Every structure is written in C-alpha cells, then in structure tokens.
Amino acid sequence: MKTHSGAKKRFKLTAKGKVKARHAGMSHILEKKSPKLKRAKSNDLVLCASDAKTVKKLLGAKTK
DSSP: OOHHHHHHOOOEOTTOEEEOOOOOOOOOOOSSOOHHHHHHHSSSOOOOHHHHHHHHEEEEHOOO
C-alpha cells in the first residue's frame, strides 16, 4: 500500500512510535488569540491511541 501523501506532510513518528501533529487553529487570525494560547499551541501535539492507529495505517508504519 502506498503512503498517504497528505498524512506524510502533516504527521511525524517518534522513535518510540508515537505520532506527532500540529495543533489546529494556528495558521491565521492570530491577532485576537492570546500569547499564552499561541505559545501552548506552538508545541507539537501527541495524538491519542485511537487516532494514532489510523494515522499509522495511512503512513504505512509497521505496527506490533
């Protein structure tokens, strides 16, 4: 199965197999958002197990 092109641009796998993603709502309209919110959302997000399973399937990652 081929790797999903959209998924490979949006997600990265860590060495331990967790899936990292970006927070939503950080591409535009940033003036009205508080600095605290913008700092918190600037860090990567680790997906929950159920979402990670779906993303790994799209990325073609080997799962145990």
